Amino acid sequence: MKPSVYTTTHLWIMALIILLGLGLIVQGGYMQAKAHFAQFLIERAFEQTLVDNQPHKPWSWADTHPVAKMRLLQTHAQGTQALGPDLYVLAGASGRNLAFGPSLMLGGAGVGEQGNTIIAGHRDSHFMRLQYVNVGDMIELYSATGKLQVYQITTTQVVHETATEVLNQTENSQLTLITCYPFDQLSGNAQYRYIVQAKPMV
Template sequence: MPKSVFFHRAIIFILLVFVGIFLGQGVYMQAKAHFAQYLIEQAWKRTLVDQQPHKPWSWADTYPVAQMTFIDEQGSKSGLFTGHSMYVLEGASGRNLAFGPAQLQDGRESWRGESRIIAGHNDTHFSILEGVKQGKRIKLQESDGTEVLYQVVGTQVVHESDTQVLNSDSDKRLTLITCYPFHSLTTGGPLRFIVYAEVIG
């Protein structure tokens, strides 16, 4: 076999190995993400039974504190995962945000009737916030099964240094925060997209 043919075949083989590795990693990450959502869902179901926090896995430093569902104009549920709602985790750390939207840590056991702030990534769970308009309804199920209905009253783009968005003049406001702009080629930019919603009903 000529050396040039052998060399070309070796290059092709090496490239195929690298492609296989990258594809395998992608499949692994997808499987890991879906399994994590399953574990979070099971933890939430246990919480609804006894109203106690349950970690989705033993080494987790978070637990689900609410279930959030976006409702369209016809009343049907909508979300990133068809047929599933988002589970809100406690503590908006980078590690927790990889698994779902998370509320800013406060340490209180119950948020009912209180202002609450939830952050999420704009390329996963909070991609649904792109184009959200005033009047959109959001439902939060609390750990005791109580459901609280919110309606979007406004949106705003601010710099990350603007901490005024964390101060609410209402004790029944839901504030959602994600990075801006959507579909940016770089992550971790200085702008934030804010959605304000008030309790209705």
């Protein structure tokens, strides 16, 4: 008995849907592998910088280099616990750099310098973890020379994108982390920013 045209059409549609699904799975796996390999290259470049105090590009065509390693620490009654793996901060908060990691805004103070050190990151990747930090938690920031500065989070706030005063320079040293808000709304045109500010611990 021959299948009807109706049944044959449905079989072709099902096969097409399966092929499209497999294609998306393969593409997603490739993107994940690419992202992990990029992090490995960035980490290796930072480690080379610690050895010779020279900037190193993570790959030959990169227009940036890692300038810091950052670790977010949650404080508990039992002690402190790292909130996710270490993050490597790239120089220059361009759209291309932000795709690979949090990035230092060059208009602010440099890592380890006096003033407002500003680091931006995407809310759907590297800075997704900012939604879990609290006032009193700590941030470890290692400079390209290996010097460690520990910061304690003093404020978290949501501001409109026009509230650029959070980017202003300060006389005293502080660390400002910035990402788009809300975290669960991933449309491209976010009007709000989530700001985490921290002061150095003496």
